[in-house]
Amino acid sequence: MSKTGLKILVIGSGGREYAICRKLLTSPLVSEVFCAPGNPGMQATGIQAVAIDELDFSKLIEFAVTKQISWTFVGPEDALVAGIVDRFQAAGLKIFGPTAKAAQLEGSKKFALEFMQRYQVPTAAYQAYSQPAAALAGLAAFKLPVVVKADGLAAGKGVTVALTRTAAVAAIKQLFAQGQHEVVLEEYLSGAEYSLFAVVGKDNYQLLPMAQDHKRAYDGDQGPNTGGMGAYSPLPQLSERLYQRIVAEVVEPSIKGLRQEKFAYRGILYIGLIATATGPKVIEYNVRLGDPETQVVLPRIKSDFAQLITDCLAERQLAPVSVSNQACLAVVIAAKGYPQAPQTGQLLPELAEQADVKIDFANVTGNSPTTLRAAGGRLAAVVAQADTLISAQTAVYHYLAQKQLSNCFYRHDIGTKATHQIFN
Template structure:
């Protein structure tokens, strides 16, 4: 097949690096641009474009000037800010939900109201617009209680308060910021899973299931983060439990999108917990997850660009074909993440060895001398016949590297393998 079209990916992190790599492997894709991207992407032949992800006018100008077939939006902030609406006003093809549909991630309250309306199982919840009401509402919830900032918080706007004093302090802190609404939820106990659904108005397809590790430190200690590592498949998830997720969560979620007449051409990410009473949704996201994308896309046998093209052009989506191989990724983060990450540390040479890939995120400098730029710096990943093999490969590789002012969890995949490093 002739390489005949060019695509643009919006974003700059490890997720976008993984998306770009998958698109580059397509038979039909001639060139992949990423705006703003990061310098580490250049190692894989991705063309980095210096346009911020919220600069819609310059992004559209670039798309028209370079005859881009379609644009794939990675991060949630651009979607919530209405990049899809902006592009469609000028008849430019784009992969992602519009601003109204993106409120499923942009507002926790909107998402929970949607779940309630369309009978998607979730936690008991209530939303409050003042400190006084939230503190009073706290009496209606058992401890521990989950407290969420209503708006976008890059995966870090959730606190599980263990006692009343902590809960009151978190509520007061949230309202002293720019939050106009805070959501309280009952705490759900059980393993957490990530499901990604590619959706257009014709049909939907489910990508491989993954599990990520949100807490900063080993054994799920420390603060919530955007994610410290992930793996796929999830061998401990029983087939009948997975079927329940499809029947009780995915089907009513998609039905709800249709009935609400939401303009949805993109990814619906469903974060769920398998409780003793069945699967319950803890959040919707309106884009691929990070770091789950890094381990999900390598398991796709499909031509990823063909799948996205079909979605963007509102055609019937091809059936998903998944590799039997497992994939595991470990995030290397800057010391101090997520509260006060250190910047500017020299990174070791990550020239990939056989069976190892690196997806870059917050790095700068040049390819020969990369430096950390705060937060999650990169993801090291490997495929294997089993999760154990992929886990061994990644940690064996990381052990050989000397890090300065960085850290990573030593137990990614522990729930599947019972092993840590």
């Protein structure tokens, strides 16, 4: 099939956006993919980086009009919560993502929890507080460990699982000191965590492959929460029975809620799940694709992802998503000190792609793939797709073992909850 000339703009600069752009470029419908602001690691794959900040809506709209962009795909949550979809729609432009009102499902933990309560979506017991003294007093109602969350956006790092009262008190004080207007205390839920993504259209939705993210910074799920240190898909440990419960008890009432609230939702709904002893429960909603789950979910989609989004924006029925039986695994390379105080400026070794390994760059700067330097916390994801999860895991860690990474680190146990192997 020949190219029909769709010009697509992707908003964002990280590994998630790299993976989205890479996937869209495989579509026979697509002629060009732009990424604003993108990153220097994208230049080798045909993605056209555009030096416009993701929150500079006026310039992004001007670019979309000038370049006759067919539609825009929004990667990061900040832009969605700030209302990029509303602004683009007001300018008569097609854009994939929820409006600012719907984006509160991620922008406010309290809003999301109240939504779940209204539509009987199973989740943790919780209480929100707008004053430090009230939050500290409220601790008495929760057993240990207790989860302390920032109500607003915190890039995946505003969550503390406090094992002691002292740790909980410190977390509450820190969040308020950082400017959070509300802090949420939640019951601690125990069990395996999973990530589910739905493409939500006007009249129906389609589920993408599920994944498991690894939030903690260090091996064995130790250290602080991060934006994500690696992921894999599929999930061999997830039974079909539990999957069907997730769809019936979590996905269906969530989608019903979107309809009832009249959100006119055209975008991704991410559901962070935990499989408790009493059944699946929701940890959080996100209103966009996750990072690094995107890097392992999109490669497994065999059907045309650009066609799926085009159909969604045209308010057509969404065709079922065809999924590969192959497994995909990604390990994130992060700068030393991440997430609290990541070092910047260190030179990365050349991270060239191979037949079985792809590189999705994120927070890097430089003029060529051989001179990239660290420019933030998560620098790149090393991604492998193979017939089995163990094969994909082996390929990634074999690749990483050959690289001299100065002032960087990565986890050595991504995927071991499914494969029970550790790579040193």
